[in-house]
Amino acid sequence: xxxxxxxxxxxxxxxxxxxxxxxxxxxxxxxxxxxxxxxxxxxxxxxxxxxxxxxxxxxxxxxxxxxxxxxxxxxxxxxxxxxxxxxxxxxxxxxxxxxxxxxxxxxxxxxxxxx
Numbered sequence: 001x002x003x004x005x006x007x008x009x010x011x012x013x014x015x016x017x018x019x020x021x022x023x024x025x026x027x028x029x030x031x032x033x034x035x036x037x038x039x040x041x042x043x044x045x046x047x048x049x050x051x052x053x054x055x056x057x058x059x060x061x062x063x064x065x066x067x068x069x070x071x072x073x074x075x076x077x078x079x080x081x082x083x084x085x086x087x088x089x090x091x092x093x094x095x096x097x098x099x100x101x102x103x104x105x106x107x108x109x110x111x112x113x114x115x
Contacts (some may be wrong), residue, residue, distance in 0.1 A: 002030055002097070002098070003095060003096070004030065004095060004096075004097075005030045005091045005093070005094050005097065005103070005106070006030060006091050006092065006093055006094075007026055007027060007028040007056050007092060007094060007110075008026070008027050008075070008088050008089045008090065008091045008092065009023050009025070009026055009088070009089040009110055009111065010023070010024055010025035010026065010027070010038065010062065010086070010087070011024065011086070011087040011088070012024050012046050012050070012058055012086065012087075013084055013085055014049055014050065015084070016084055017074050018032045022042060022046055024038050024039055024042040024043060024046065024048070024106050025037060025038030025039065025042075025062060025072070025111060026038075026103075026106055026110055026111050027067070027075070027088075027104065028102070029098075030097075030098030031098060033052055033098055034067045034068075034070055035067070035103040036065060036067040036070070036115055037060045037111070038062045038063070038108050038111075039112040039115070040112050041055065041112060042111070042112060043059060043062065046058065047059075050085075054085055058085050058086065061078075061086060062107050065078075075088055075091075083089070084103075088106050094106065
């Protein structure tokens with residue numbers, strides 16, 4: 001079993017000029033398993049920050065991602081053809097075995113830090 005989990009953060013780009021963005025979701029991968037989760041709370045905040053048409057596009061995109069077909073080339077495709085509304089961080093490693101605890105820890109620490 002691999003003790004490394006790979007992950008990347010999904011962002012909504014708020015402003016190209018100032019590089020402002022809001023982290024709304026996360027992908028995590030290891031040993032052929034994939035985890036994807038987005039924050040409804042962050043999507044609700046995003047709705048107040050961007051025009052309705054842009055929000056509608058972004059919400060449909062985030063909610064329709066099919067993790068069963070997700071791989072590095074599809075992530076690259078999403079990054080390139082997102083109309084500058086969608087950003088994905090570089091894939092990073094965390095020295096933790098892939099598990100539900102690990103993916104939830106990543107989600108809580110990098111996406112939806114509810115106290």
